[in-house]
Amino acid sequence: MTQRLLITGANRGIGLEMTRQAAARGDQVTATCRQPDEAEALTELAAAHSGNIRIIAMDVGSAESVATAAKCNGGFENGLDLVVANAGQLNARGGLNDPGHTEANIAESLMTNVAGVFFTARYFVPFLRTGKPGRTANSPGKFAVISSQMGSSTRAGTNAPIYRASKAAATNLARSLALELAPDGIAVGAWHPGWVQTDMGGAEAAITPQASADGLLARFDALTMDSSGIFETWDGEKMPF
Numbered sequence: 001m002t003q004r005l006l007i008t009g010a011n012r013g014i015g016l017e018m019t020r021q022a023a024a025r026g027d028q029v030t031a032t033c034r035q036p037d038e039a040e041a042l043t044e045l046a047a048a049h050s051g052n053i054r055i056i057a058m059d060v061g062s063a064e065s066v067a068t069a070a071k072c073n074g075g076f077e078n079g080l081d082l083v084v085a086n087a088g089q090l091n092a093r094g095g096l097n098d099p100g101h102t103e104a105n106i107a108e109s110l111m112t113n114v115a116g117v118f119f120t121a122r123y124f125v126p127f128l129r130t131g132k133p134g135r136t137a138n139s140p141g142k143f144a145v146i147s148s149q150m151g152s153s154t155r156a157g158t159n160a161p162i163y164r165a166s167k168a169a170a171t172n173l174a175r176s177l178a179l180e181l182a183p184d185g186i187a188v189g190a191w192h193p194g195w196v197q198t199d200m201g202g203a204e205a206a207i208t209p210q211a212s213a214d215g216l217l218a219r220f221d222a223l224t225m226d227s228s229g230i231f232e233t234w235d236g237e238k239m240p241f
């Protein structure tokens with residue numbers, strides 16, 4: 001069945017690949033990114049899938065930008081079935097003394113990885129509510145948070161503490177949203193997408209964006225009200241919190 005998706009950070013990496021695969025299977029995708037004018041790969045993809053992909057500008061770290069995107073041309077009055085909060089930043093990979101841990105980088109990481117999930121939910125959940133009359137446990141609206149195993153407190157590590165903390169918070173937000181949105185028939189989950197060959201993951205990473213996106217889309221399809229609140233990997237393994 002055709003789904004209506006919104007994906008943040010869709011101009012490169014895992015977000016671009018999720019957009020490609022969702023559009024290829026016939027879904028209607030709203031692909032959001034900070035700089036549509038510079039999003040060449042996404043623009044080419046949209047041209048190749050005439051009508052299935054629309055691109056809108058959205059900086060998830062700005063409440064104003066997200067609110068504006070939610071009202072953008074045509075709007076979302078026909079609703080959405082799935083919102084994927086994918087946009088993320090990893091600005092410093094070392095420990096306490098990594099000079100990359102500047103105030104500006106920390107602020108940007110937290111505003112993107114934590115507040116960005118919150119703003120995306122605040123302004124787009126209303127379209128999940130109204131998207132399909134009579135949403136049921138078998139047909140919930142869905143909100144997916146792309147978190148990371150680095151946010152698992154059980155798997156704490158010695159590097160990138162700000163990124164780890166931000167992803168722990170993103171997973172925690174997913175748990176809170178799962179509770180808050182349960183009465184509306186909206187299921188929420190958090191996912192570790194794998195260690196993926198993107199700008200963030202690097203060329204040495206374990207899996208391709210294609211494998212990650214393929215697994216994630218299947219896991220979003222599998223999400224139900226009964227499994228709402230899960231934290232799992234792109235290939236369906238449970239992640240410890």
Ligand SMILES: NC(=O)c1ccc[n+]([C@@H]2O[C@H](COP(=O)([O-])OP(=O)(O)OC[C@H]3O[C@@H](n4cnc5c(N)ncnc54)[C@H](OP(=O)(O)O)[C@@H]3O)[C@@H](O)[C@H]2O)c1
Binds near residue numbers: 009013035193201
């Ligand atoms: N790659 C991995 O191994 C890995 C592992 C675990 C978790 N993750 C998570 O998976 C998600 C996607 O990662 P990726 O590997 O695809 O990373 P990526 O290649 O670095 O892409 C990150 C995407 O997020 C966007 N973004 C960053 N800040 C934004 C903001 N404030 N507003 C809107 N968009 C913003 C970027 O847009 P610009 O082009 O404008 O910067 C880009 O589209 C992230 O949440 C990341 O933390 C990745």
